[in-house]
Amino acid sequence: MITPGLALDFSHATPAGLYNYYLGGRAWTEADRETAEAVIRISPDVPAMAKENFKFAGRAASWAVAEYGIRQILDIGVGIVDDVPLDSVEICVRNVAPDATVFAFDKDEVVLAHARALRRGYLGVLRGDITDPDGIFGHPELVGRVDLTEPVLIIAAAVLHFVDDPAAVMAGLRERLAPGSVVVLSHATKTRTSQARVSGMTKAYSNASSPIVFREEEDIAALADGxxxxxxxxxxxxxxxxxGAYEGELYETIRVVGMAARVSVGRAA
Ligand SMILES: C[S@@+](CC[C@H](N)C(=O)[O-])C[C@H]1O[C@@H](n2cnc3c(N)ncnc32)[C@H](O)[C@@H]1O
Structure with missing residues (x-):
């Protein structure tokens, strides 16, 4: 259900609608289609990159769950991915850990409505902004159902390039997560790629509900400091x-980089 009294704006493209279009879903608006087609004209490899990003999120999440035995997962910025022909993070996680607790967060009400209507596996589909960690970790539906004294896996795939200060987000997560917790993230970069395509895509997204910020690879790497x-x-x-078992194709232009980082087990809780 959409929050009562909330006015929804379908006149602007949204990150979730654009991503759904790239992934071959059907949950996009006309504004999403127009912007996505403009992006694809500039960077024809964007849909392929989006699919690689989506597969990365599921692969890294299921690896972290299997490797560290984490059973509490928060997928923040979950997107509209129910109708795409690839396995979601939640399905990948359940393939290795059927008993895992998975909560989905997003700040876009339309995403939440889709996830609530179509998905069965989440323990909760909750409104939350990754820049507001207190709002996420203090969400009334999370409190008492996720034990924050135990490790948690955070998935922040293709979301931090919609945020002004990703370092503050990482600091906020690190402060609140127990030792042994893992963050999986991916981010669009302007390093070693076509600057014309980066600026074209940035311009196309400038009228979307959240503009995109391509960052230098070294600045994205610095998010793992600490x-x-x-x-x-x-x-x-x-x-x-x-x-080491997966190697996809590298594309000519738009680059998205990803990593997994862990709160040191040597750090006092
Ligand atoms: C490109 S989609 C990525 C979906 C999914 N994480 C993936 O990588 O397959 C970005 C999602 O992040 C959400 N988003 C953007 N900014 C956000 C924020 N500050 N907090 C939470 N979600 C956000 C958007 O609404 C959208 O659903």
Whole structure:
């Protein structure tokens, strides 16, 4: 159910609608389609990149769950991914840990409505902004159902490039998470890629509900400062693999890099 009294604006493209279009879903608006087609004209490899990002999120999440035995997962910025022909984070996690507790968060009410209507596996589909960790960790439906003294897996895939200060987000997470917790994140980068396509895509997103910020790879790597960066480190999402078993295709232009980082177990809770 959409929050009563909330006015929804379908006149602007949204990150969730655009992503759903790239992934081959059907949950986009005309504004999403127009912006997505403009992006694809500039960067024809964006839909392929989006699919690689989506697969990275599921692969890294299921690896972290299997590797560290974490059973509490928060997928923040979950997107509208129910109708796409690839396994979601939640399905990937359940394939290795059927008993895992998975909560989905997003700040977009339309995303929440889709996730609530179509998904069965979440313990909760909750409104939350990744820039407001108190709102997320203090959400009334989370309190008492997630034990924050135990490790938690946070998935923040393709969400921090919609945020002004991702370092503050990471600091907020690190302060609140128990030792042994893991964050999986991916982020669009302007390093070693076509600047014309980066600026074209940035411009196309400038009228969307959240503009996109391509950051330098070294600034994205610095988000893991104070964390234990897990192998293979920060790499193109197509090359990220916990066990080295996956290698996707590298594309010519738009790059999205991903990593997994852990709160040191040596740190006092
Ligand atoms: C590109 S989609 C990524 C979906 C999914 N995480 C994935 O990578 O497959 C970005 C999602 O992040 C959400 N989002 C953007 N800014 C956010 C914020 N500050 N807090 C929570 N969600 C946010 C959008 O509404 C959208 O659903």
């Amino acid at each position: 964390w234990d960066l897990l192998p293979p480190g920060l790499v193109d999402v197509q090359l990220w693999s916990g066990d």
